[in-house]
Amino acid sequence: MSSAKSPPVSPLAPSAVPELPPLPGVRIATAQAGIRYSGRTDVLYVDLAPGTRAAGVFTRSKCPSAPVDWCREALAHGGARAVVVNSGNANAFTGRLGREAVAKTVQIAAQAAGCSDREVYVASTGVIGEPLPAERFEGVLADCAARATDGPSAWAEAARAIMTTDTFPKLATRTAEIDGVRVTINGIAKGAGMIAPDMATMLAFVFTDAALPQAALQALLTAGTKTSFNCVTVDGDTSTSDTLLLFATAKAGNAEIADAADPRLAGFTAALDSLLIELAQLVAKDGEGARKFVTVRVTGAESDASAHKIAMSIANSPLVKTAVAGEDANWGRVVMAVGKAGEPADRDRLAIWFGDVRVAVQGARDPDYSEDATSAVMREPEIEIRVDLGLGAGQARVWTCDLTKAYIEINGDYRS
Amino acid sequence: MSSAKSPPVSPLAPSAVPELPPLPGVRIATAQAGIRYSGRTDVLYVDLAPGTRAAGVFTRSKCPSAPVDWCREALAHGGARAVVVNSGNANAFTGRLGREAVAKTVQIAAQAAGCSDREVYVASTGVIGEPLPAERFEGVLADCAARATDGPSAWAEAARAIMTTDTFPKLATRTAEIDGVRVTINGIAKGAGMIAPDMATMLAFVFTDAALPQAALQALLTAGTKTSFNCVTVDGDTSTSDTLLLFATAKAGNAEIADAADPRLAGFTAALDSLLIELAQLVAKDGEGARKFVTVRVTGAESDASAHKIAMSIANSPLVKTAVAGEDANWGRVVMAVGKAGEPADRDRLAIWFGDVRVAVQGARDPDYSEDATSAVMREPEIEIRVDLGLGAGQARVWTCDLTKAYIEINGDYRS
Structure with missing residues (x-):
């Protein structure tokens, strides 16, 4: 019988455990x-x-x-x-x-x-x-x-x-x-x-x-x-x-x-x-090793289903998730994840935001992109990545966490 | 202009750079x-x-x-x-x-x-x-x-x-x-x-x-x-x-x-x-941070295409890849990856091998499974994971590497 391990509480945990009301029945x-x-x-x-x-x-x-x-x-x-x-x-x-x-x-x-x-x-x-x-x-x-x-x-x-x-x-x-x-x-x-x-x-x-x-x-x-x-x-x-x-x-x-x-x-x-x-x-x-909570929003897709697939492709990409862990507004990896989703997308219509900062527009780096403003966004514990495809009205929103070395430790290192 | 970085050579690199013959034209x-x-x-x-x-x-x-x-x-x-x-x-x-x-x-x-x-x-x-x-x-x-x-x-x-x-x-x-x-x-x-x-x-x-x-x-x-x-x-x-x-x-x-x-x-x-x-x-x-080369073989699938999807689901699973990095013959995660591929599979017909060691058969742990023999397989630099679905003649073979902390370091830590 193994004893319960006590990993450190996620930095994203609520500040208190809520007390729920009784529920008849x-x-x-x-x-x-x-x-x-x-x-x-x-x-x-x-x-x-x-x-x-x-x-x-x-x-x-x-x-x-x-x-x-x-x-x-x-x-x-x-x-x-x-x-x-x-x-x-x-x-x-x-x-x-x-x-x-x-x-x-x-x-x-x-x-x-x-x-x-x-x-x-x-x-x-x-x-x-x-x-x-x-x-x-x-x-x-x-x-x-x-x-x-x-x-x-x-x-x-x-x-x-x-x-x-x-x-x-x-x-x-x-x-x-x-x-x-x-x-x-x-x-x-x-x-x-x-x-x-x-x-x-x-x-x-x-x-x-x-x-x-x-x-x-x-x-x-x-x-x-x-x-x-x-x-x-x-x-x-x-x-x-x-x-x-x-x-x-x-x-x-x-x-x-x-x-x-x-x-x-x-x-x-x-x-x-x-x-x-x-x-x-x-x-x-409470994702394994999570230090950041990430909301991925996709708008302007051909359909909601298409937007969801693209959002999941971004949220599941190890390269996007390690970039978030590194506090790097790495929109090139977001483009990669959009591209690999296999859904309709036009490179030259893409726009990408980290938080409120638009980092890419019309298929290229946003000329007004501020490295300092973006870095400030990436240092926050909760980050939104938004992609607009410029094709239609389809949209989706998904949530994930970053991918850190703690994930590897938790899942790979216990026998080392 | 950034200077070239020199990460350590992968432990899986060939021992020498081959000299190729001239090729007319x-x-x-x-x-x-x-x-x-x-x-x-x-x-x-x-x-x-x-x-x-x-x-x-x-x-x-x-x-x-x-x-x-x-x-x-x-x-x-x-x-x-x-x-x-x-x-x-x-x-x-x-x-x-x-x-x-x-x-x-x-x-x-x-x-x-x-x-x-x-x-x-x-x-x-x-x-x-x-x-x-x-x-x-x-x-x-x-x-x-x-x-x-x-x-x-x-x-x-x-x-x-x-x-x-x-x-x-x-x-x-x-x-x-x-x-x-x-x-x-x-x-x-x-x-x-x-x-x-x-x-x-x-x-x-x-x-x-x-x-x-x-x-x-x-x-x-x-x-x-x-x-x-x-x-x-x-x-x-x-x-x-x-x-x-x-x-x-x-x-x-x-x-x-x-x-x-x-x-x-x-x-x-x-x-x-x-x-x-x-x-x-x-x-x-030469995958980022790779220390182990993994061959995933799937046999007994309904079709070759189905076998390929299942093999890729295993080869892309972060949980399978971290288990390999941890030298853990974690066949439960292989089952998980088979299940999530969305292809025809019957839990009670599955058999799984690490190298030559069969660790699971007919939907449960192999009664003759030897922890020592499996651990020896997992310590090797090159590992084969084989899954037989017991359904048909479809088969596939794909290659990947393990997922280590070095992958996170390479892709996430450069700004820390």
Whole structure:
């Protein structure tokens, strides 16, 4: 069993851990099951009130983890009574043993919650390829069910229990009104920290007391993911386990609205989208070795999809990311990344900004470009790179972090 | 003007610089034009005998450099009498000034060679976004034309003149027979070294005395590129300037064969392909900060194209590359890279090898996997990662290098 390592907290972490309000229908407990870590919690148990509906989006990996397979199946039933998340072991690429570990976990949790197997959602994060010792959950989950609470520190404890090598817990909350009824949305996430070998998972869990039918819930989550978690990248490496689940307990007492596009849901949709974006940004801010948070905006593309591909090409380019780490406004590398995206682009119409400083225009260096002004922008902890393609109205915005030597240390040096 | 930096020679460099044989119809000169470097050659001039034909493949970037635009147009004419390559300035993203610099370079070279503009090929490598001072070629190219030679050190000098931050010159030679007539193929290349800001270009120039019509020459080059330069990646960042040119002087005296697929060209094709692979591998071996040369082989895919995408996903994964740098046989990250490629894959059929050691089989860790044997493989300077998908007969092989802190230092730390 390895003890938890304590990397320095990211300089981009929020100054304080927020205290989230209680959310009717949701009770939380955490525990130490000793899956891999010692001296810290590694299990999150969430009790959901009867009538809770679930929605989810998952990794597009062709080699998903066993828990992802399970959640996809469970969603077909739509009801949810319990969530079990463990850190330290991803239960990914574990073959038959992985499926058996999920079945065992679900069985123990269903007994603790007094529900059917299909109402239990599971997620695992940590080492890939090691069998998950699900028997460690025996007794632990029943105890969690007995202790589960909506107390003031519950959400922060939940966010801490699912951390692997994250350097800070990630939480966000919003309120909105549906037809005059106030509803709350709470969310937690973990990022792709990888100090120990094989650790790679983005997990996020969002809860609301709003009453929403499952189809609307899924539609809102799918749409919200497009502008949040699908717009964040640390190193372009898609995990086998990426999981985002949204649960609605219906305790707020609003009248159900079936159509996700109904204008009466506009406030809720905006709050959900905003919360998802905050969680996604927190993941990028805790990217391995990150010292700078980078927003890449692309405008003037032929379509939004084209803009997104170009923005991701920039955000994933090791040369752009090392330039940001070096505080170098290296727009030549941005041009390179635009060019390699394979999307329509006209070299002679490109304009590029770092922060508010336009460094290139019409396919060449901006004659009014000030080295001093640009250097000042690059020294900031948060930097925006903007590219205008001058072709159409397509636009996109994605978030990433810089690529530093600490990333290599975290991911490559642990055996040296 | 910056002086040339001297990074340590890659540990993967060949033990000696090969001496290439003279190639009838090709004469070489190098010079110091002071484009950016001082104290080293930065211009390569190649004189080609009348009757020489050209073929070329170029970057797929949507923002290609001005020299790439020029070469694409020149190829439509097919004849070639001179090649001018400069290092220190890529003449990329320089707008109208870039096109004017190419025109000026071509004009000076055509006068020196006594040929038409369309028979001159140009390539530039170095800083992006700075205007190329083409007037520096005045006098220099005429002098080169007068001095051009096929002497024993000419090819090594040519390979050195086009280096930017490469740590060793890259040369290769082959011989073959066409219909009983012996022909020679010589090639030089430069890699994607980036110690100074913005430097990013892969250039390669291949010459043969074989007589081949242009259509066949182009067909052979296009086919050969697929299994060589298109299978090499250092950081997945496609340059604005990638250029591979093949010139055939027809001095060997073989009878022309029009069809590239003619069996009488089999020996020549094999020699050309082999030379292109050697040059491409030399580029990966001089990847920025490289300490290990990695061959990624994918078998059992649904198609060769699918296998290639999966192999590139593995070879470009920062997590796989840092694991190799850390001498860690981290097959979980290989699974991740297979999964994110988006190609057909079945987790439960995957098998993975590091060198000869099978570490995973049927979707789980190989029960006979030996940590000691794998560690021995990972300590070698050259490592093969093999993945069998168990789905079909598709296969691919690509080459890359590890990702080390030196890559970050080279690309990010120069302003710190």
